[in-house]
Amino acid sequence: MASATAPPDAGSTACVLDREGLGALVRELHARGRTVIGPTVRDETIALAELESADELPYGWGVEHEAGYYRIRRRSDTAAFAHSAGPQSWKYFLHPERVRQWTADRDPEGRMTVRAERSEPPSFAFLGVRPCDLRAIQIQDRVMTGGAHRDDAYRARRSGAFLIVVECTEPGATCFCVSMDTGPAARPGYDLALTEVVDEAGHRFLARAGTEEGAEVLASLPRQPADDLTRTRAREGVEAAAGRMGRTMPEVDLRALLAGTLEAERWNDVAARCLTCGNCTMACPTCFCTTAEDVTDLTGDHAERWRRWESCYDLEFTHLPGGSVRSSGRSRYRQWLTHKLGTWWDQFGSSGCVGCGRCIVWCPVGIDITEEAHALHREGERQAGGKDEAS
Template identity: 75%
Template sequence: MTGAAHADAVLDRTGLGELVRALVRRGRTVVGPTVRDGAIVLAELSSADELPYGWGVELEAGHYRLRRRDDAMAFAHSAGPKSWKTFLHPERVRQWSADRAPDGSLTITAEPDDPPSYAFLGVRPCDLRAIAIQDRVLTKGPHTDETYRRRRDGAFLVVVECVEPGATCFCVSMGTGPAAHGSYDLVLTEVHDAGGHRFWARAGSEEGAAVLAELSPAPADGATAEAARAGVERAAGLMGRTMPEVDLRLMLRGTLEAERWNDVAARCLTCGNCTMACPTCYCTTTEDIIDLTGDHAERWRRWDVCYDLDFSYVHGGVVRGSGHSRYRQWLTHKLGTWHDQFGSSGCVGCGRCIVWCPVGIDITEEAHALHAESLDRPAPGPGGGEERA
């Protein structure tokens, strides 16, 4: 929590609708989960009725299916194909355009950027950590990403704690869930039992308390709070995956010549699906577009992936020419050298990379396999294990 005003209450389904309307009255663009195109995706909501009440998901490596639930829970589903990165760090952004007049003069126009004032409804604890990681990467270093900052500044975060993790979740291993930790405005915990369907709501900021005060909730009661805490605690014991209980950064330093990389390279398509679905991957490139007349040009920034053959291109050639080296770069950076750059892991345990890999490569399985192989290898010295293509 932010340490600001604290308040708690109980909302029913009507109260959740009031929450969305209150945020809209404040000029917020509300984004949350909804059913669309055979998945639960994040999209702009005009009403809380668009939430995926009664829908769950069936997850496995390379497998995602919607399923009907026996109850009307709105948030009893795991992270979907989209993350909040889609809204805070957009896939494509036009940076400027240039036009040449008949007299030869050139006009360069910076792309105006006036993003919505966002309210994110249904942020999972793992994704709350992912937002904090991208805050560190994109705004806390010597160079600020202004596109991200303008979207992130003032965004209102409504976190929903997990009470039913998916088969590919491993947030407990990464210390990111299923309880909410960090900076948010409101946090909800969904309860569906003999006492009814309701949400235990707590404020984590002054604005969160003010919004909660605009609603007509029931006072917080001990039974709801206890049921909510029990649901989150139960979820922590239902994780479908784990990471090895070792220092992953240190372990990975000694695996750069491991045979396991050959095994995964034989399966990996280097398609980049894992990085597109990942809520923390942040790499971008630029592309220039010019029309056939030569009088109009644009520069766009777009997401890039370390699986792209040209990602590591330098004068003279590509540094990582094999799928083996590109997968190794992604995994060792995500779980290891990210610490050296940004002081934390780049993985939050959401499991998206497992679900959306078309051949079902499982980052937790690879980590366990590498750990098992590392037990037969001598530990590296300080600073050992430099990347080799």
């Protein structure tokens, strides 16, 4: 596997786009019938939304965030992608939070007609996907399209999506993608990859194609051959970002750590702080759980079934005739963390965490997944040391 600090591919296929070239990229995607989604300033956040032009990108905006804290701020340059993960992830578009599955109508004679919801999804182009979020999309691909229980609606949205990754050159205070081996350099799976460079030579993007369609799109844009200075600055920016992560995970087998600390006292500590609100699961780019919700009109002649996101923090999530399986906050937080970092491997062959840090930022009480992992590791070491001394 490539190193997290591996430099961008700046070989013969690389070229340079300027700001006008980025605008041409958005226009070309529209001309190809794509719905372009990218970051923009909205509601005091850098949010993901449909873009009519590249002018809507957050040029000159960055973010400040910590555990339970998020603010946008003005930058001293015009960078468009010098901000870390915002409140949304791309699952809002690939795995929407609420989807109607069918409708049922009863006519005056009492006959019932049920119609499955069938709608053609947009042909998406995602502009500004971070390497950690690219990995999150790949994890959701495995969950939603692998195995016996495939999600055809997800597959329809995902199969046509055009992914433009922007490598990270300015990680946030809660980022830890290096620990999860998901960034800050782009890995295979993108159609186009960009590395933003802003220096005395100007504002530009080192661009590389990862697919045939990506190469076609790139060939249609005004561009320049990749020069040595741009290649060097792009490589240095990504390498520097790898050394400036705001958080780390303990350098241990996290799967084994979580399996070996199920009765740790630390779970009581976090339970005293956790509100079991589910914000972390809503913000997480890989959490995928859903439930079904049936609604009717006042006459009872029209009914609908909706699928909506659900959270393992909800008491009803594991409700059986005898009551909730996980009635305590301790058990529900433990379920989330052990699944995310541990038993996800058993189900899907990878970790469920990509190191984006969203769960830390959007937790209203600032619970930090990396802090909890380090605390569990320390407690496990203390217990192991005590056993050695006793023996």
